[in-house]
Amino acid sequence: MQSLSVYGDHRSGNCLKVKWVGDHLNIPYNWRETDVLTGQTRTAEFLAINPAGQVPTLIGEDGRIIAQSNAIMMYLASGSDLIPGDRFDQAKMLEWMFWEQYSHEPCIAVRRFKKAFLNQSDDDIDPELLAKGRRALGVMEMRLLSRDFFVGDKLSLADIALVAYTRMADEGGYNLDEFLNVRSWVARINQELDLDINEGRVVPLA
Amino acid sequence: MQSLSVYGDHRSGNCLKVKWVGDHLNIPYNWRETDVLTGQTRTAEFLAINPAGQVPTLIGEDGRIIAQSNAIMMYLASGSDLIPGDRFDQAKMLEWMFWEQYSHEPCIAVRRFKKAFLNQSDDDIDPELLAKGRRALGVMEMRLLSRDFFVGDKLSLADIALVAYTRMADEGGYNLDEFLNVRSWVARINQELDLDINEGRVVPLA
Known part of the structure; x- marks a missing residue:
């Protein structure tokens, strides 16, 4: 072993x-x-x-x-509090995790990679990536209008999956000041996970 | 209710x-x-x-x-034989389901939609879609070299997720004669699920 x-x-x-x-x-x-x-x-x-x-x-x-x-x-x-016990909530958590990989990561993480790692300028990047990423942030903003976490009333894997690139979205050229519920939720999840706000960033925050 | x-x-x-x-x-x-x-x-x-x-x-x-x-x-x-009871096999099944949504559907389903539903010609379609879809089929071909199902030794949700667009890949311009293990596996899953081979197709098979 x-x-x-x-x-x-x-x-x-x-x-x-x-x-x-x-x-x-x-x-x-x-x-x-x-x-x-x-x-x-x-x-x-x-x-x-x-x-x-x-x-x-x-x-x-x-x-x-x-x-x-x-x-x-x-x-x-598996078997921990990060996965809801209720069958519906578990499916809802997976819904957001599949959505993250299909509709969020391919814009927000990809645009960050192009800008922060490949040093591409905005003119070099397909403008659709910015628009699609902003739509994804808008979907999250709606979901968070009346709730603190994506599923149920506590931290789950859905929050962890979604926060991973959302908390560094500024490195991809997205401005979370336009999505205030998302911005508050990022701070909440950073705190829940006890994260250094600069962990993983290319450009440290002030 | x-x-x-x-x-x-x-x-x-x-x-x-x-x-x-x-x-x-x-x-x-x-x-x-x-x-x-x-x-x-x-x-x-x-x-x-x-x-x-x-x-x-x-x-x-x-x-x-x-x-x-x-x-x-x-x-x-939930709770059925389509989800393996073993914790590792269950994660492996989800691995293939997330891969399907990230690396398979965005090429193979999208190219089929452009060709069969929007009637776009090959020249109108980003050539990367064909290349990426063929790579995805190659990954599946490797996985199926020595196994009949994607996870464990029986049908699971991974097979169902992956067969959905693979069985209609020809409508997207992919040729399963180049991926013989995949072709046999499609026939196997069609049979397991007792599917009409023309279900969902735009162009019925002969």
């Missing part, structure tokens, strides 16, 4: 999701820093672990491997 | 996923045909049900609403 290993890049929201769940639930793990920019997810050694060449990747205690940030979170949080 | 209602378009793979899980598990539901092409997901009546204007949408027995095909499947299949 070996302990859990998490392969991740500390600047990636998808990777940080896994780290935060482990930390919040006091699950011991070895963090294996894996730099996506210098090709460390393309080495023969890493591809033998995950042929898709993606982080985060988890190697479980029994040596078996799980990929996809939201699936790894479900594995780690 | 009302019975379940599923709002869906019968040509949409995402909607058919939900129908198939209901049928396979003998769960009674009312199918509310909702035509995405003529704007039936944009009416005031539908937007009151799902403000995102997307199908499938499920109204549960208690009147509560769930969106996102894969989350609805998880809700309907």
